[in-house]
Amino acid sequence: MKLSTRAQYGTRALLYLAVRQEKGPATLKDIARSQQIPLSYLEHLMTPLIAGGVVRSVRGPRGGVALARSSDKIKLDEVVQLLEGSSAPVECVDNPNVCDRSRSCVTRDVWSDLKRAVDTVLESTTLQDLVERQKRKQPSEQEMYYI
C-alpha cells in the first residue's frame, strides 16, 4: 500500500501553490527548489495536473503555474487520482471482469472496503485544509521550504 513519489511531490507542490495563491503564478523552478523536487521530474507531474484542470499554466517571461481553482475546491482524491490513478488496491475492484470469479470473491470485498476507506480520507481533505493546518503549526514561518 505504498504511494509513489509522484503523489508526494505533487501534493507538496500544490500545497506550495496554495499557500502563495494570491501572489500569482510560481515558476516550476521555484517550486522545484523550494520543495526539493528535481525540476525535470516536476514538469512531468504538472502535465496531468494541468490536463486534469487542477493547475493552469502561463508560458513566457513572468509565467509559471498556479492553481486553476481556489484551494478549498481542490480535494486530495482528485490530485492522487491524477498522479497515481485509481486508489483501488487491486484492479478487479474497479474492473470486475479481470477476475472471472469476482462475483463471488470475498477477498475482493475487503479490497473494496480498503478503497472506500482511502477515498473517504482523501475526499474529506482539501488543499485549503492543509494550508490551515500548516498555519496552525508554524504561524510565523516566512517562507515555505521543504516540507
Added chain:
Amino acid sequence: MKLSTRAQYGTRALLYLAVRQEKGPATLKDIARSQQIPLSYLEHLMTPLIAGGVVRSVRGPRGGVALARSSDKIKLDEVVQLLEGSSAPVECVDNPNVCDRSRSCVTRDVWSDLKRAVDTVLESTTLQDLVERQKRKQPSEQEMYYI
C-alpha cells in the same frame, strides 16, 4: 496505493485454509492448484506467515500447512503486515527521521490518516469474517476453486 500479489495470493491461500480448517493440513500443491497460485511462488509466501505464527507446517507424507490459530483470531492486518510490511503509504509515517522537516509537515499528517484508515479496515476483518461472508454468498458450493 496498490497491493502486490503477495497479499492477494496470501489472503486467498489463508481463506482456503480457514474454510477447510477442520480437515487438517492442506498441501501447498492443493492450495496452489485450487487458488491458481504458482506453487514455487506460494512457498515463499508461506515462509513469513509461518515465521509470524499465522500458519504452522508439517513436513513429510500427509503433511502440509494449516492455520496456527482459529480463523477468528487472525486479523487481516497481521497477514498484510507479514506479506507486505507496514501499511504506511510513505516511510516517514512510521519513521519520522527519514524526512528532516517531518515535525511540521502537514502532508505527512494526511498520509498518517491514510494509514489509520487502512489499518482500521484490516484490523476489523478476520479470516472467520471472510469465511462467513463466503458462506452467505455461495452456501452450496462444494469446493472452493479460484476465488
Added chain:
DNA sequence: GAGTTTGTAGACCATTTTAGTCGACAATAG
C-alpha cells in the same frame, strides 16, 4: 522581430521492485 524566459513533449535511461523459477536439501511417515 530578435532574444530571453518560461512551460511542453518525448525519447531515453538506471535502478529497484515484483513475480516467478529452479535446484538442492531437510524432515518425516511408512
Added chain:
DNA sequence: CTATTGTCGACTAAAATGGTCTACAAACTC
C-alpha cells in the same frame, strides 16, 4: 530406505519507478 512433503537460497525476466536530456512552443521585452 524411499517417497512425500516443506524449506531455503540463488537466480532471472519483466515491469515500475524515478529520473535526465534535447528539442520545441509560446509569450513577453526591447
